[in-house]
Amino acid sequence: MMSDLVLHLDNIQKNFGGLAALSDVNLHVEEGTTHAIIGPNGAGKSTLLNVCIGRLKPDAGKVTFDGQELTGRAPHEIAQIGVARVFQTPEIFPEMSLLENVMLPAFSKRDGSFAFNAHNMLSKQNEIRDEAEHILEDVGLQEMMMQEAGSLSRGDKRRLELGMCLILRPRLLLLDEPTAGMSRHDTNRTIDLLKKIKSRGMTKVIIEHDMHVVFSLADKVSVLARGAIIAGGKPEEVREDQRVKEAYLGGAH
Amino acid sequence: MTLAKLNDTNRFLIFAAIILLMPIWMIPLGGAYPDLLQKFAIYGIFAIGFNILFGLTGYLSFGHAAFLGVGSYAAVWSFKLFTMNAIPAIIFGVLFAGLLAFIIGFLSLRRTGIYFSILTLAFAQMSYNLAYSVLTPITNGETGLQLSQQDPRIIDSMFVEAGAGLPSTNLFGLKMSGFEGFYFCAVMLILCYYISMRIFRSPFGLMLRGIKSNQNRMMYTGLNTRPYMLTAFVISGMYAGLAGSLLAVTDPLAGAERMQWTASGEVVLMTILGGVGTLAGPMLGAGLIKYFENIFSAFNNQTLTEIFSFLPDAAVEVVVPIVGLFVGSGWHLTLGLLFVVIVIFLPGGIVEGMSRLAGLFRRKDQENMNGTASPQDQPGE
Numbered sequence: 231m232m233s234d235l236v237l238h239l240d241n242i243q244k245n246f247g248g249l250a251a252l253s254d255v256n257l258h259v260e261e262g263t264t265h266a267i268i269g270p271n272g273a274g275k276s277t278l279l280n281v282c283i284g285r286l287k288p289d290a291g292k293v294t295f296d297g298q299e300l301t302g303r304a305p306h307e308i309a310q311i312g313v314a315r316v317f318q319t320p321e322i323f324p325e326m327s328l329l330e331n332v333m334l335p336a337f338s339k340r341d342g343s344f345a346f347n348a349h350n351m352l353s354k355q356n357e358i359r360d361e362a363e364h365i366l367e368d369v370g371l372q373e374m375m376m377q378e379a380g381s382l383s384r385g386d387k388r389r390l391e392l393g394m395c396l397i398l399r400p401r402l403l404l405l406d407e408p409t410a411g412m413s414r415h416d417t418n419r420t421i422d423l424l425k426k427i428k429s430r431g432m433t434k435v436i437i438e439h440d441m442h443v444v445f446s447l448a449d450k451v452s453v454l455a456r457g458a459i460i461a462g463g464k465p466e467e468v469r470e471d472q473r474v475k476e477a478y479l480g481g482a483h
Numbered sequence: 484m485t486l487a488k489l490n491d492t493n494r495f496l497i498f499a500a501i502i503l504l505m506p507i508w509m510i511p512l513g514g515a516y517p518d519l520l521q522k523f524a525i526y527g528i529f530a531i532g533f534n535i536l537f538g539l540t541g542y543l544s545f546g547h548a549a550f551l552g553v554g555s556y557a558a559v560w561s562f563k564l565f566t567m568n569a570i571p572a573i574i575f576g577v578l579f580a581g582l583l584a585f586i587i588g589f590l591s592l593r594r595t596g597i598y599f600s601i602l603t604l605a606f607a608q609m610s611y612n613l614a615y616s617v618l619t620p621i622t623n624g625e626t627g628l629q630l631s632q633q634d635p636r637i638i639d640s641m642f643v644e645a646g647a648g649l650p651s652t653n654l655f656g657l658k659m660s661g662f663e664g665f666y667f668c669a670v671m672l673i674l675c676y677y678i679s680m681r682i683f684r685s686p687f688g689l690m691l692r693g694i695k696s697n698q699n700r701m702m703y704t705g706l707n708t709r710p711y712m713l714t715a716f717v718i719s720g721m722y723a724g725l726a727g728s729l730l731a732v733t734d735p736l737a738g739a740e741r742m743q744w745t746a747s748g749e750v751v752l753m754t755i756l757g758g759v760g761t762l763a764g765p766m767l768g769a770g771l772i773k774y775f776e777n778i779f780s781a782f783n784n785q786t787l788t789e790i791f792s793f794l795p796d797a798a799v800e801v802v803v804p805i806v807g808l809f810v811g812s813g814w815h816l817t818l819g820l821l822f823v824v825i826v827i828f829l830p831g832g833i834v835e836g837m838s839r840l841a842g843l844f845r846r847k848d849q850e851n852m853n854g855t856a857s858p859q860d861q862p863g864e
Contacts, residue, residue, distance in 0.1 A: 283703060304702075304707070305702040305703050306702045306703075306705050306706055306707045306708070307707075309702070309703055309704055309705035309706075310705045314703070314704070315703055321697055321699055321700040321703070322697065322700065323692075323693055323696040323697050323700065324696065324697075325692075325696050326692065326693075326696060330689060333689070334689060334690065334693045334701070334704070335700075335704035335705075337686045337689065337690055337706075338690070338693075338701060338704040338705045338706035339704065339705045341686070341690075341706075342705040342706050342707055343707050343710070344707065344710040344711065344714075346687070346714070347685060347686045347687045348681070348682050348685045348687035348688070348714075348718075349681065349685065350685050350686055350687075351681070351684055351685060352684050352685060352686060352688075352689060353684070355686060394700070394704065395704075398704060398705065
């Protein structure tokens with residue numbers, strides 16, 4: 231049974247100067263699935279995510295999520311539609327405690343466009359605090375709740391950022407190499423965590439180099455090389471695809 | 484118990500007590516006269532407000548003097564047109580400063596970092612030049628805006644006949660000079676501190692800190708940062724407007740030089756000196772600078788000779804001219820040196836210095852304790 235397609239990328243083009251980073255990308259993602267995008271370095275994977283969240287404006291083509299066009303919208307509007315992203319280098323609030331790090335996005339979501347909340351007290355925001363503590367438990371950081379986020383290891387920072395995205399209850403979660411720089415142990419913990427989220431029916435697009443991660447999580451895989459999708463399908467099919475092997479070998483040498 | 488462990492209510496009460504008792508504990512420091520104390524309170528308000536913008540969001544405005552100036556002009560106009568009562572004057576001061584802050588903020592907040600600073604500086608200098616030239620009918624140009632016998636004072640004239648001399652500012656009959664004036668400013672300062680504390684402890688304050696820490700992350704979690712930044716800018720402009728109108732309450736005249744960039748720079752110095760982003764720091768910085776300006780600048784070679792009279796005469800002759808460079812009209816030199824030292828060694832300002840000192844004492848205390856008593860015997864606090 232096919233579920234509904236919820237994310238559409240149609241004919242996306244993006245040039246940097248004379249260089250075509252994305253030449254003609256078409257991608258359709260089913261609701262509630264995990265879609266992995268793999269490809270050699272410089273294939274345009276991060277650029278693709280940047281186009282989705284409004285950090286970059288494509289030169290041509292459009293991105294729609296659940297019938298709403300994302301292209302041309304401001305990042306905060308896209309986030310309010312329900313699209314969240316974990317970045318390649320963790321985007322956290324290094325001077326704040328982990329708890330504050332996770333509570334802040336909840337306030338952003340609640341009072342996004344503008345609500346005067348200067349007369350409220352932080353210490354009375356129990357609902358959001360409880361939720362944030364729950365999320366920190368989910369990502370396995372609850373013991374360090376009061377610690378400064380800047381002091382965390384790289385792997386923990388990534389898990390924290392994931393928590394910051396989860397409290398938004400996104401409908402689409404974009405993950406840019408969520409396990410890069412993690413030890414095998416941490417990688418497996420992150421995989422388990424992402425599997426757990428999967429049961430919540432969130433759609434995920436994940437960029438990853440680590441094939442172990444891709445094959446443990448992805449329902450579908452698309453291969454991006456030199457700015458275009460060259461292959462796609464179930465993970466097993468893609469693994470055997472001759473063009474994919476060439477693209478990877480070509481990129482490596 | 485140390486200051487860091489205090490909860491906000493206690494901290495606030497201590498702050499209020501310190502401010503209200505200033506006329507007493509400033510006596511040994513030679514600053515217990517109301518004019519100076521009033522300046523402490525007023526510039527404290529200015530700095531606390533500036534810190535709401537700079538300390539929380541990290542946006543460095545170089546144009547806050549414009550709001551100070553507008554607050555003064557609005558207050559003097561209120562004295563001229565309506566009444567010598569201080570309350571309407573500060574309301575007008577705050578409102579007009581807020582309005583100007585809204586316009587300048589709306590335009591300047593399109594840029595961040597250095598470009599934001601330059602834009603605010605440019606707008607403030609524009610306001611200053613307008614006050615000097617085109618707006619002379621409102622600002623009275625170079626002479627400055629003053630009270631005169633011919634002023635209508637609609638509300639006052641309904642109740643009392645205009646006296647012979649110029650009337651003085653009052654609060655429902657209570658004259659706003661001397662210690663009454665100081666206490667009026669002090670109450671305003673305490674109120675401002677309380678509001679600032681509430682902002683620091685609110686989701687709004689946390690969001691502003693989020694913008695300072697990682698604006699991208701705030702946007703990608705769904706926050707439209709512009710209206711929040713503008714609110715912070717307007718609030719901080721209103722604080723400046725309040726400070727400006729209080730200056731006019733103390734001394735009912737307003738001149739364009741109050742809007743000059745040096746005044747904007749001064750509040751930046753105060754905030755950094757005291758401790759950016761701390762609650763009480765900017766107030767301390769403001770106090771220190773105003774103290775230097777008023778006390779150190781009054782020192783001359785004669786006072787120095789008296790101070791160093793315990794030294795042999797030959798030494799006095801050497802020491803006095805050298806120290807003399809740093810006091811009197813040279814007080815800026817001392818301030819500059821102090822600023823350099825603080826920025827290099829204590830980037831967190833006076834507040835960081837004090838908490839480091841407290842940390843040192845705590846460690847010593849603990850060592851003493853460990854020497855005499857077993858851990859179980861230590862008091863809970």
